[in-house]
Amino acid sequence: QKFIVVTGGVLSGIGKGIFSASLARILKDSGINVNILKIDPYLNVDAGTMNPNQHGEVFVTEDGYEADLDLGHYERFLGIDVSRKNNITAGQIYLSVIQREREGKYLGSTVQIVPHVTAEIKERIKSMSGDLLVIEIGGTVGDIEGEVFLEAVRELAFEIGRENFLFAHVTYVPFLRTTNEFKTKPTQQSTQLLRKIGIHPDTIVVRTEGPIDANSLYKVALFSGVPRNMVINLPDSPNVYEVPNILHSLGLHRLVARKLNLEIRDNYTWHY
């Protein structure tokens, strides 16, 4: 099994969900058996008790699970029915570790974030089907709640083999009107933060309001240590259902397949 881990930098709400779903779609249309998982670092067990004004719609899956709205993106972009298995929250992970502790299953050991909570996260990830699993980690790198999940995927990449993992970091590059330039510093810093915890991204997805200049993308590549061809720009699109088309025309499926050593045959059928 191969894994793509999508993290976010700089700001939340920059489009990790749309990117993850779109990437999964173009890979599905490349003949790969793709599955997708959303990890939500919040302590709610599910999204059912969260204010939709604050958090967006609650998406109810076929098996009656109240999930984050990103699961709706997954269904619409991938043309599949997702279930409760496609979403992990920190609340579920901690609840199950604590329940196990009460049942005496840890046999006298001190129950800790590392290794017990990370082990629970890794087990949940490993139980997912599919030849390729896209894992979207909610929030932004640097959030306290997200740390344990980043540690778990870092360990998993070490255990399963780094060559089976592709880390995609989605960041935002603002345009400063006063000086008429794109500012890459926040992206550099969030990539450094990711490297500090032992994850060197393989690709950086630069979200911008409008198209960015080549020089700014080169700066992102240089300061993040990511090859220039793996730094891609995703400007705001008037229609999010165009995003798979944009990624496909950039050839992202081929870049990802080469990196993960996946055999693909192009049979692109996405339409909306």
Ligand code: ADP
């Ligand atoms: P995240 O998962 O990072 O929180 P989402 O994928 O849920 O972000 O997207 C946040 C909002 O931004 C949504 O309303 C979505 O429709 C919009 N959005 C995401 N990607 C794009 C894009 N490339 N162009 C325009 N709007 C986008």
